[in-house]
Amino acid sequence: MRRILGILLIPAIAGCGWMIFFWVPAEASMGIVQKIMYIHVPSVMVAYFSFFIAFISSVGYLWKRKEGFDIVACSTVEIGVIFCGIAIVTGSIWARPTWNTYWSWDPRLTTALILFLIFVGYILLRRFTTYGEQQARLSAVIAIVGCLDIPLIHMSVVWWRTLHQPSTILSTQKNVIDRPLAIMLWISVFTMALLFAYLLSMRIELEQKTRAYLKQIANIY
Amino acid sequence: MRRILGILLIPAIAGCGWMIFFWVPAEASMGIVQKIMYIHVPSVMVAYFSFFIAFISSVGYLWKRKEGFDIVACSTVEIGVIFCGIAIVTGSIWARPTWNTYWSWDPRLTTALILFLIFVGYILLRRFTTYGEQQARLSAVIAIVGCLDIPLIHMSVVWWRTLHQPSTILSTQKNVIDRPLAIMLWISVFTMALLFAYLLSMRIELEQKTRAYLKQIANIY
Amino acid sequence: MVSDIWTILAKDIKLDFRSMENFFSMLFFSIIILLIFAFALPADTHDHKTLAPGIFWVTFLLSGMLSLNKSFQMEKENGSMEALLVSPTSRGAIFLGKMAGNTVFIMIIQAMLIPLFSLLFINTAISHFGELLLLSLISTIGFTAIGTLLSGLTTDLRFKDILLPILLFPLLVPLLLASVKITQGILWSQGFQSELDWVKLLIGFDLMFLIISYLTFDFVMEI
């Protein structure tokens, strides 16, 4: 199953990259920089999706107490944090020519940054605790609290910003996107989702092996 | 000795109070509020003097390791903090009609406030530790560090303020004081010094008794 | 249930105020933080006016975090946590009792901090004492709801000093923003009414995390 994913990935990424640079026309007002959107937007979506999976499996862990849930949760959070980081960095790069500054407190970027910090906290918590039932329990609680906070964070960040100055900025993203650009966006989202699935399955397998190893060690002593 | 001090104190305070309100004329530009200076200035001087004693006896303790030094240090700090507090409050009251605000970042008041906080820290440190050789050692270190910091604090606070706005304020304190006002100030300083000596000797005796009691308890168990 | 909560609350308050050191050290910590802001930030009154709400709430967050730190410390140190956990007291009652204790403690600090804040930064604040205290209460409930949960979560861990703020502060962003905005409303314009949306957000935050923390505290406190 994973092998198939892996084989699919190579042409998908190659094709997607080719299309971004050679097939899709450059956006009229932005020029070449706009192409970074084909990484930014899918990364954001994948990051949110992976935190959503973490939420579900954390609830699942606390309910059913199956270790599998914990493995999925911790794997998906790590990948989600990486994609969230990519989203923030690409967002900043995109902000540079658009708003003439690398960081502009755009509500979406800000929300992504806060989410990034929350789930970095999750990872640090796991690092500071040792493998065991307690680790799984505590980090599940953090994942649940963190995910439920997302709507509130987003809402407050949007309001905070808009009360400062009317967001003329957002409108540039909402205007009608040309047809090939929209298609391209969906293709890149699909590719990124494939990549996510591949990475997640790898990470889960790694986690399973690590834990089996830790259990072995624990049995020896 | 202390009884004599006590007997001297009653007429001294009474006389000083009478002189402040009935003998000395009200200052020309300030009016009645200026009289608070007869409490403020002596309090400041007594506070600084007591922190100086605390410094000397802390050095003495670390050098000679005689418990007497520690008793003097902890007693004089407590009294110094009280006088420092009085100085800050009276200074603020004086600031109200003068600068039309209770707190104005006048360099002297600010220095007094920081000193107050440092030696409140000293007292809290003593409270959080239990009676013993360690308590004496650690608090002696704090007293030494705190006292040596005073000149730097004062210098930085003066510069900080004057760079913000030229200190027209200070000049009001430095102008020529009328002769009876100056005499009155010295009388009140003298009275406050008497009060300080009396309080200190009381506090030291109390401390000695407390420690003797603590030692007794320690011997029982 | 209610009597359990009450017992824990009464015990915590008694301990907090029997050793007044605890209370005074927290108060002086808050004063020192306010002072540091006064030193570090520009001093003219116009600036203070715009900065004041932010300074007030950052001080709140920092001193509140230290209060949380000591929340389960007493039980931990003398090993009475296990006794409490195996006792018939439900986890929910422990949570609500602890949370109420933290809330009372922080509220008393806030009540003393508002006049001081008014003195150092913005003289008009004291005339809004009641409104600011009410706002403090609403914010404190949300703060202690998450805070007590996370403080219980981190007590066992090695680097809890650093882990608690890292976990806590990002979660509190909505609370911080709402509180700052409402304070601006109180100090500059018509009070609560002008920032009604933020008040709703804050109350929603309180309710949501009160429920979530209450429900998940069971899992945090398993032996």
Next chain:
Amino acid sequence: MVSDIWTILAKDIKLDFRSMENFFSMLFFSIIILLIFAFALPADTHDHKTLAPGIFWVTFLLSGMLSLNKSFQMEKENGSMEALLVSPTSRGAIFLGKMAGNTVFIMIIQAMLIPLFSLLFINTAISHFGELLLLSLISTIGFTAIGTLLSGLTTDLRFKDILLPILLFPLLVPLLLASVKITQGILWSQGFQSELDWVKLLIGFDLMFLIISYLTFDFVMEI
């Protein structure tokens, strides 16, 4: 003597960076503090310009304090403090080694914080990277001189979380004021030259507390 200092320094650095968690948690803590300021204080660029130096140094104080907290924690936890104290290593060497360790740790954090600070608050800061880092070094020496002394002093005590900032921050007022002023000089005008008096004060502060802390550390570390 020098080799003793080096041994302790090398050991501390190795431990700090073998467990990168420690370093990362401190870095993220600093980022979170910067972010909280960005949220709590007014956002227009003009204000940020006047506020930036203060925000930078308050963040420095807060994260520096947390770094100090963990300074003697390792030794305390596994009981190796006694072993270190009865070993032939002089107290002075322990102090200097620990202090150097804290300084290196804080400096690395600062080196990463300056670009971030520039990004979030004042874009021109990054072009003064060298000057700001040099200033950070000078301030950090004074900070860790007192900080290491007080951190050693409070490790044994019960409420050290709260006692350390209460004792430390008032003593650091001259350092804070000087650093803020010099940063203003760097960011707004001709660099160090414009605030030469403050630079002298800062260096005087460093030297004085280096000597005092070195001399009094003996008394703090008696068994």
